[in-house]
Amino acid sequence: MKSIIIVKLDDVIDCSTVDVLFLIIDLNLQESKMHDSSQLKKEFIKKWVQGLQICCSSKRQMSILERKRNIKLSADIALASAKNATTSWSKALISEAKKDREKNILVDNLLGHESKFMGAHQKVTSHNRIRSKKILRRSCGIGKRIKKMGYRRSDSPTCIAKRLVKKRTQVLKRLVPGGESMDEFSIITEALDYILSLRVQVDVMKNIVNATNLLN
């Protein structure tokens, strides 16, 4: 792949940025093994490049740390927005970024007109969902506790396995954006999609880093 980049970029020194953009998209797509992810890759690359132009093109000197923060934020927001609000994790990622005071303005710039619609909606629903789940847990927990005290089978292998699964699920909930308010079924489906999307993000970033490295 490296040699292809060198040859092709030599040819395109006179071309516009759009041509180079499509070139990089093309190189990325040739490598993708799964067809489902190629659409996501296209969207992600487009949005990430736009995002980088917005947040990294300031005339003033940025510290390396600040630039890294902008690169990572624009990559995450681009990935989430490329999902087009079809998954919970992507909506949660964007709304969490908007809650952060430092990132808020940048996120609005990156998302443009979509941002107002996405952020406000998510805040209300997740808050209500968490509140109602807490009330539910409190009312059901007492009944369950009384039942359990009658017959404890905590040593059976099924119970141990179930407890382990519960523990691991809790950890996974913290890793996937918005996972805290998901039930067991949703967290696994969301994690599936989240992993596929993270892979796309890593693939694209790797290619861009390699290309930039070669040109240095």
Next chain:
Amino acid sequence: MSSRRSRQSSSSASRITDDQIIQLISKLQQLLPGTRIQRSNKASASKVLQETCNYVRSLHREVDDLSDRLSQLLSTIDADSPEASIIRSLIM
């Protein structure tokens, strides 16, 4: 809807969703790096979840590391080379 589900007996509710969860776990297993021999799903569900958590964490670390490298590369680009102007006009 969730309140209705909780009032059903816990065993019947878990019987309905268990198969779906088993299917999901096997899908997760296929995503994870390192091929694994198909074991009985119930026993390794927690293992698959643990590997999933590790994998997500490693992907997060990779994104962080790549952002680091990219920011260092972009800050050290020689201002005058024509290649640099491509990169700069593309992503900066």
